[in-house]
Amino acid sequence: MRNASFIRRVLSISLSILMVLVFLPLLLAILIPIFIYREIIFAVVKFWKWDEFDSPVAPLGALQVSEDIYQGQGRIHSTACFLTLRGPVNIAKIRQAFTKYAVNRRDAKTGKLVNPELQQNVKYWMGYPFWRHLPGFDIRDVVHMYQNDENFTCTEAFVEELTKKLMFTPFPTNKPLWEAIILPHLVSEDGEKTSKFGILIRSHHVLSDGFNMFRTFQKMSDKGEEFNFIKPRDYFNGLTVKGPSRLETLVKWVKFVSRVPSELGEALVDLALNETWDNIHERGIGLKMDLDGSHRAERVITKRAQKLQDVSDITKIKNTHGVSGTAVLYSAITGAVRNSIFRQSSQIPHSTFIVTPFPVPSAGEKLENSFTLGYLNVELANPDPVSRLLGVHEELEKVKASTLPTVVAVCMKLSGCLPRSLVHFIFERSANSSTIMVSNLAGPKGKSDVAGHELISYKMSQGGPANATVLGVCMSSIQGKLQITVSADMQTLHSEEVADEFLDSFAQELEYLKKGGKLE
Incomplete structure (x- = not known):
């Protein structure tokens, strides 16, 4: 065991030296031309294709959207959250909450939309993803009753299968990369009526991670101060905090x-x-x-x-x-x-x-x-x-x-x-x-x-x-x-x-x- 630990230590030191002397310079030599190409593509889009694209997808979002999300070929990296809520359902209030606290929320300083991506989808050009605006956005198209049936009844077992299916269903090219499906009446497995209903929110990972999705739910809550969830801690060794000098x-x-x-x-x-x-x-x-x-x-x-x-x-x-x-x-x-x-x-x-x-x-x-x-x-x-x-x-x-x-x-x-x-x-x-x-x-x-x-x-x-x-x-x-x-x-x-x-x-x-x- 001690011998294995010694070998591991020697390998670690050797690899550290190789990284500094060989891998890092080689990586920079490879990445610099790629980044120059990326900036050229972005400049072309900004000055000549501004009417077709809005903005490039942020790097961390681009990492989540490498597959063909509209064709269903390869892996669709979706995220779904099923909320079980106490009824009766008020779809008008739910749409109003999504509109006010997510879709139309504006920055207090700039007045710009905080989440314009909720009215956009993604299109690739020359190897890079860009957000593009969808004309005629209507909240009723993305926040809707399942099968447009206000009397639809189902069990949570049905919701499980529906969720699994939707996770691998391609997104339509004429709609945003998210939707909120309301299941108006949940019943027990033996068919007994309950006072519960559900909202199944499906979105592509390019839009958000689970942590930020929770922040939006908190904004949509009348008791936001009680909507506690995991808070960001400093895993960056204090690097994001400016020192006194x-x-x-x-x-x-x-x-x-x-x-x-x-x-x-x-x-x-x-x-x-x-x-x-x-x-x-x-x-x-x-x-x-x-x-x-x-x-x-x-x-x-x-x-x-x-x-x-x-x-x-x-x-x-x-x-x-x-x-x-x-x-x-x-x-x-x-x-x-x-x-x-x-x-x-x-x-x-x-x-x-x-x-x-x-x-x-x-x-x-x-x-x-x-x-x-x-x-x-x-x-x-x-x-x-x-x-x-x-x-x-x-x-x-x-x-x-x-x-x-x-x-x-x-x-x-x-x-x-x-x-x-x-x-x-x-x-x-x-x-x-x-x-x-x-x-x-x-x-x-x-x-x-x-x-x-x-x-x-x-x-x-x-x-x-x-x-x-x-x-x-x-x-x-x-x-x-x-x-x-x-x-x-x-x-x-x-x-x-x-x-x-x-x-x-x-x-x-x-x-x-x-x-x-x-x-x-």
Whole structure:
């Protein structure tokens, strides 16, 4: 073990030196001509094609829209949020709230629209995406009743299937890249009437990430101050905060830059030594289907836990073991992967990566993508939940203090500046890595509302798993209750039974930790 650690250290140092002396100069030599080409394209659009395009898509947004979102070929990177609300539904008030707080909201200083993209869609020209205005925008076209039926009745199981289908349905070329579908009457699985209705909001990831979507829901709430959600913390080592003097700011940046080569070298070595899940994916090859458009939903398995977890239990576990609540959840996810996906595997990888989005301090008031990614190298083969929990906590604290979230943010923005073909290449490589992608959204702690309707629950979904090897896990909490959803392509999550095993194992891991390492 000591020998392996020594080899890892030598590789990290060697790679750090190579990055500074070889990779960085080579990268600059490649990127500079690309950026010059990009600026030329933008200048041509600004002065000669101003009547056809509005503005270029921001780099982080461009990174999310490399596929053909109108044809249904390749991967459609959509985001969906299903809000369960207390009825009766008032569609006029809902449309008014979307119009006032999202579509027509203006900046107090400039008077310009905060979210003009909500009345636009995207078109590529010469390899780069641009926003283009859609004439005749009507809020009634994008905020509407399902099938225009005010009496439509459905169960939440129907909503699950509808959501999955819409996640892979191409967007129309004459409408914006979002819609809010109202399901006016929700009934129980046995057909019993309830007082609930739902709003299914589908948007392409080029518009916004989940964090900024929550900010818009907060604006649409009559009790906005109670609509608590995960707030941006400083993962950038204070770089976004100006120092009291230019000298101190310069010193802070010099210290930061000096740490980057060694920390990035260590991370790249961990990534290179990360064991793949090839044996799992090979077993799933027989389940692979080549499908296009909305039919790709047929190859994606999505399961939500029926039993909600008490957030107070997570708090008890973190206090007992002296760790963070995030570490508790990520450790339970790792154990669930080990005990479900690898349950019948003769060989379990020593470690794997959890990739999780972090909101960043620069996030503003508009709908946009403003996040970075954290990479946690967690022990997968470790059978002891307590030992694994302590290891995950240590790794999470290491990530929070490292330069890597800032480096990843810069790399993502640089990647979004590349032409479409290169962005697509990068996107496909990341989608076919053996990682666990975890989304963690903390919603309102108390009672809240959206457009005057009491918010009962919300469920977030991502459209990335089809044809990918990434395992997606989404956690959401509201009023002290936490729900977990697992989603993946058939080649990773072979059956709904495996998905059920994952959710059961997640709950068992928490129960074990809650009892201090004893499971009756």
